[in-house]
Amino acid sequence: xxxxxxxxxxxxxxxxxxxxxxxxxxxxxxxxxxxxxxxxxxxxxxxxxxxxxxxxxxxxxxxxxxxxxxxxxxxxxxxxxxxxxxxxxxxxxxxxxxxxxxxxxxxxxxxxxxxxxxxxxxxxxxxxxxxxxxxxxxxxxxxxxxxxxxxx
Numbered sequence: 152x153x154x155x156x157x158x159x160x161x162x163x164x165x166x167x168x169x170x171x172x173x174x175x176x177x178x179x180x181x182x183x184x185x186x187x188x189x190x191x192x193x194x195x196x197x198x199x200x201x202x203x204x205x206x207x208x209x210x211x212x213x214x215x216x217x218x219x220x221x222x223x224x225x226x227x228x229x230x231x232x233x234x235x236x237x238x239x240x241x242x243x244x245x246x247x248x249x250x251x252x253x254x255x256x257x258x259x260x261x262x263x264x265x266x267x268x269x270x271x272x273x274x275x276x277x278x279x280x281x282x283x284x285x286x287x288x289x290x291x292x293x294x295x296x297x298x299x300x301x302x303x
């Protein structure tokens with residue numbers, strides 16, 4: 152992969168152009184990184200207070216009825232985005248849906264425990280736990296295998 156940088160003070164805005172034969176996982180990761188930097192901050196409410204939350208600080212997002220919350224080390228915050236909007240805007244190599252009502256940060260997970268009916272109990276580093284439904288278990292295993300291969 153070649154990297155070319157054209158520094159010119161006459162440029163009014165930064166433009167990224169990628170020339171490639173096909174979209175590979177590496178290219179996809181670059182695209183997601185660039186998109187993530189566009190989103191950057193999520194606003195979470197705690198009563199009347201509004202907090203600026205970095206997506207990387209979120210352990211998981213949970214939907215309960217019409218309310219979506221973000222669980223962080225600082226607490227639980229109500230966010231205005233719907234779960235499907237978060238799923239589209241967050242980097243897929245870091246955030247994965249584990250059930251209809253939860254999107255989890257892979258880097259905040261500590262371990263998995265097989266549970267009843269083919270589900271997985273997902274334990275987070277904070278001590279919290281959520282259950283991954285059978286529908287999403289295959290995707291979780293697939294992502295974990297892919298990330299393990301990339302690190303070798």
